[in-house]
Amino acid sequence: MDRTGRLDRLRSRMTADGVSQLLLSDLLNIRWLSGFTGSNALMLVSADRTVLITDSRYEIQLAEQTPSWIAPVISGSADGDRADDHIVGSLEGSTLTIEADSMSVAALESLESAIRDAGRPVDLARSEGLVADLRRIKDAGEIDRLRRAARIADAALEATLTWLRPGKTERRVARQLEWEMAERGSERPSFETILASGPNGGMPHARPSDRQLVEGDLVVIDFGATVDGYGSDMTRTIVIGNQPTDVQRRWYDNVAAAQAVGVAAIQAGTALRSIHRDTHGHLVASGQNGVYQHGTGHGVGLFIHERPILSSRIEGDVELGMALTVEPGAYLAGVGGVRVEDLVVVTPDGCEALSRFPKGLVPSL
Amino acid sequence: MDRTGRLDRLRSRMTADGVSQLLLSDLLNIRWLSGFTGSNALMLVSADRTVLITDSRYEIQLAEQTPSWIAPVISGSADGDRADDHIVGSLEGSTLTIEADSMSVAALESLESAIRDAGRPVDLARSEGLVADLRRIKDAGEIDRLRRAARIADAALEATLTWLRPGKTERRVARQLEWEMAERGSERPSFETILASGPNGGMPHARPSDRQLVEGDLVVIDFGATVDGYGSDMTRTIVIGNQPTDVQRRWYDNVAAAQAVGVAAIQAGTALRSIHRDTHGHLVASGQNGVYQHGTGHGVGLFIHERPILSSRIEGDVELGMALTVEPGAYLAGVGGVRVEDLVVVTPDGCEALSRFPKGLVPSL
Numbered sequence: 001m002d003r004t005g006r007l008d009r010l011r012s013r014m015t016a017d018g019v020s021q022l023l024l025s026d027l028l029n030i031r032w033l034s035g036f037t038g039s040n041a042l043m044l045v046s047a048d049r050t051v052l053i054t055d056s057r058y059e060i061q062l063a064e065q066t067p068s069w070i071a072p073v074i075s076g077s078a079d080g081d082r083a084d085d086h087i088v089g090s091l092e093g094s095t096l097t098i099e100a101d102s103m104s105v106a107a108l109e110s111l112e113s114a115i116r117d118a119g120r121p122v123d124l125a126r127s128e129g130l131v132a133d134l135r136r137i138k139d140a141g142e143i144d145r146l147r148r149a150a151r152i153a154d155a156a157l158e159a160t161l162t163w164l165r166p167g168k169t170e171r172r173v174a175r176q177l178e179w180e181m182a183e184r185g186s187e188r189p190s191f192e193t194i195l196a197s198g199p200n201g202g203m204p205h206a207r208p209s210d211r212q213l214v215e216g217d218l219v220v221i222d223f224g225a226t227v228d229g230y231g232s233d234m235t236r237t238i239v240i241g242n243q244p245t246d247v248q249r250r251w252y253d254n255v256a257a258a259q260a261v262g263v264a265a266i267q268a269g270t271a272l273r274s275i276h277r278d279t280h281g282h283l284v285a286s287g288q289n290g291v292y293q294h295g296t297g298h299g300v301g302l303f304i305h306e307r308p309i310l311s312s313r314i315e316g317d318v319e320l321g322m323a324l325t326v327e328p329g330a331y332l333a334g335v336g337g338v339r340v341e342d343l344v345v346v347t348p349d350g351c352e353a354l355s356r357f358p359k360g361l362v363p364s365l
Numbered sequence: 366m367d368r369t370g371r372l373d374r375l376r377s378r379m380t381a382d383g384v385s386q387l388l389l390s391d392l393l394n395i396r397w398l399s400g401f402t403g404s405n406a407l408m409l410v411s412a413d414r415t416v417l418i419t420d421s422r423y424e425i426q427l428a429e430q431t432p433s434w435i436a437p438v439i440s441g442s443a444d445g446d447r448a449d450d451h452i453v454g455s456l457e458g459s460t461l462t463i464e465a466d467s468m469s470v471a472a473l474e475s476l477e478s479a480i481r482d483a484g485r486p487v488d489l490a491r492s493e494g495l496v497a498d499l500r501r502i503k504d505a506g507e508i509d510r511l512r513r514a515a516r517i518a519d520a521a522l523e524a525t526l527t528w529l530r531p532g533k534t535e536r537r538v539a540r541q542l543e544w545e546m547a548e549r550g551s552e553r554p555s556f557e558t559i560l561a562s563g564p565n566g567g568m569p570h571a572r573p574s575d576r577q578l579v580e581g582d583l584v585v586i587d588f589g590a591t592v593d594g595y596g597s598d599m600t601r602t603i604v605i606g607n608q609p610t611d612v613q614r615r616w617y618d619n620v621a622a623a624q625a626v627g628v629a630a631i632q633a634g635t636a637l638r639s640i641h642r643d644t645h646g647h648l649v650a651s652g653q654n655g656v657y658q659h660g661t662g663h664g665v666g667l668f669i670h671e672r673p674i675l676s677s678r679i680e681g682d683v684e685l686g687m688a689l690t691v692e693p694g695a696y697l698a699g700v701g702g703v704r705v706e707d708l709v710v711v712t713p714d715g716c717e718a719l720s721r722f723p724k725g726l727v728p729s730l
Contacts, residue, residue: 036571056658057569058699076658080678098470105473106465108494128471182540188557204422205403276466291419293441313445332426 002139003053003067006033009134009269010045019097019127021046023087023111026237028302029131031229035065042083051090053083084114091122100126102205122212128204136307137300137321142230143345146323149190149232150343150354152221152225156180156355157236166215170195174208174223181225188232190224191304193297204294204329206218215241218248218361220329224343231304233325234355236363238328244361251288252336252361255330259284259340262296262326266351267346272314279328280312290332292339297325300343322346323354366433366505371398374499375410382463384410388452388476391467393667393687394496400430405599407448413586416455418448449479457485465491494672501664501672502686507595508710511665512690514555515708515719517590522543522601522722531580531605535560539573539588546590555589555596556669564604565704569659569694580606583613583644583701583726589669589708591614596669598690599720600706600730609726616653616703617726620695623648624705627661627691631709631716637679644693655697657704662690665708687711688719702724 010033014022024030024349026100030052031037031047038058044051049336053073054062062072073090075083088111089097108124108213115122138146159180163173174195181189196206198217206220213219222235237255276296283291297310300323308314310324318324326347329339340359344351358364376399377723379387388397395417396402398410403423409416418438419427438455440448452461453476461660463473473489479522480487503511524545528538528580539560546554561571562581569729571585578584602620603614627644641661648656662675665688675689684690689711694704709716723729 037572060568060571100471100474101469103470104466105463105468105491108470126470136515173718175544178547179540179544182543193554203425205426207402 002141003033003035004069005139006068006134007045007050010131011047013130013134014045014324017127017130019095019125019130020093020095021091022097022130023099024131025099026131029099029102029135032131032135032302035067036062037065037229038062040087042087044087046092049092051086051161053086063090082114082216084111086120088114088120088340089116091120095123095125097125097127100128101132127278132307135301136302137319138323138345139183139321142301143321143323145227145230146232146345147223147354149186149227149230150234150356152181152184152186152227153232153234154188154357155184156225157221157223159327161363163334164213164219164238164240166213168213169210170197170200170208170213171210173213177221177223184225186225186227186228188226190226190233194220194222196220196351197293198336199334201237202331202333202335203338204292204331204337213240216243216245218338220337220339222341223337229302231300233300233304233338233341234357235327236357237338237340237346237361238361238363239361242362248361251303251330253340254283254288255328256340256359257286258328259326262328263342263344263351263353266318266326266346267322268318268346268348270318272308272310272316272318273312275318275324275326276310276312276314280324283328283330288330290330292329292331294322294329295342297327299324318346319344320348324351367506368484369434370504370510372410372415372434374430375496375518376412378495378499379410379551382492382495384409384495385458385460386456387462387483387492387495388464389496390464391496392471394464394467394500394672397496397500397667398420399425399435402430402594407452409452411457414457416450416451429685439728447479448494449476451487452476453479453483453485453487459486460488460490462490462492466491466497472605475572484522495624497672500698502667503666503688503710504686507666508686508688510592511593511597511708511710512719514551514592514595515599515721517546517551517592518597518599519720519722520590521551522586522588522589526728529577529584529603531603533578534575535562535565535573535578536575538578542588548601549590551590551592552594553591555591555598558584559587561585561702563701564699565691566602567696567700569657569696569702569704574619578605581608583703585702585704587704587706591601594667596665596707597664597719598669598708599657600692600694601724602703602705602706602726604726605730607727613726618652619648619651620693620703621724622651623693624691624707626707627693628707628716628718631691631711633681633683633711633713635683635684637673637675637681637683639675640683640689640691641675641677641679644691648695651717653695655695657694657696662692664689683711683712685713689716
């Protein structure tokens, strides 16, 4: 993984933003920069130094996982040995910028108290989304992991198709799908698997239940695998029994057509907002009922819902190296739902779909 | 689940603390009070009203999951329709208390901006751990779920024992254990399974690797099941091949004896701090090397590491209905580790162990 490249990008951005010292509190930002995967960490980045603070549970792991340019600190080994004091002790200048979107109000107060205790003048500044903005653009190592995760998910769904028949419960099929991903090297599901049949599909974020699949059900399957922390994200909607009704076909075709419009719109330089507008607008114009009110998609990386969120309010353009989902849907309360989603990565030619599982209410493999 | 009882307890606590309106931003606190499991929610509680705000993805789920005393609000359906505005619009008095430990600095700023936009005077106050403190004491419904999760974990480990033999990788055995839990009704592992063999056991929080088990390895297995959101937590250490050395036996016996001392010390009215002091002290006094520097245990509920944390710094006493882990360990870098952990619930007679899987380097079932 290109960690020094990331650190260089962060330092350039810090210089541009006038940030001399940045305190990272978001664990995924810390992992992205350092490789450290522990559940407790703070990281201090200045122009020429990088300090990572964790506790004794992770002493060995910290040494093994992180590159030599990181100065490790173990805090909490003695009474009153607080991570905040190590932060204050490591400061080089008099201004410290925090991550306002990940640091809690209480954590900020604790840091302020450590600064007061140390009796040195420190000006606290705030930043928001500084590292998250950098993480929007994936490097080759990240795209490779996303692709491997997507391939695992594709193969796992194929292996699970024989379970999608009347009498099986949503929960049982979801478990099978997760098992097939684990068998192929997935660390864990990249988010809580959605497998919503019949009326349950009317809820965009349903959880697998003990409902048994019934002939003629639409089933929305939204799931992903994880490789080295990077998650995939794909949705397919299929019909149990392979005999969709005309209404189900029309419904599906409307959503799938809108999804294709969204994917076709993705190319570097296009306004992100227009991806949402085109996809959503196409589905509305088709006369479909129950058109989704959620966003059209989102970035994917170490976090499953990361920047940019494809909504009507998003600023900025599509950029090379972004990994985005396109996932329009239509939901009828009490009746069911249809959603189709691919994970794509932005290339010089437009975009490449990482999800490859065939589409269609009756998937033809 | 006794939701109105919880709401009553919260309102009494709010009155005692002089909190007239509380804004909940911690999703587990919101779930604990309301039953709502969506990934986006804010909740406003005053003396006579409870408002829950989420987005359109969860409209049906919100109606299905939450009791009638909750006023539901769907935000974000139109451009510029912000959850913060609904909060401000729902305020009844002029003081609003936030959860400082879950609300981010950025979320607080956004709320402050909505208050300014509304042009009404609101004094913001802070609270910390107010609901988390209530959640320390489990009601009968919660203890039932913890017990069911613990039983699933016990049975899953028993079913996995045949996999604990030379040549199997840590990852494969961990996957089998997770599968056996899912088969028995666990929603998901209650945290990332630790299955650390040989030298990997020297890291208290190792992740399962592709290392193959070897005859004579110590294997630390720390894992749990989840029932209705409530997780179990148990650690056993076993030896591959059933032939522990004398050194391994001594090591194990020291840790297990300390663990038993900790469990025996748990009864209502005892200082929480003394549980840590007694357990840790016993292990140090036994002459064991590599005695743990982590806490001796923690509360367990909807969150796997919740209050109280059993450390030398913890205030307060053991109380009836607390669910606590006791998990001393000893770790030798590059050599291995031993940890023994039970989940217990505090009863009028002391405590009841929810983990029942037999202890011992060679578990005798």
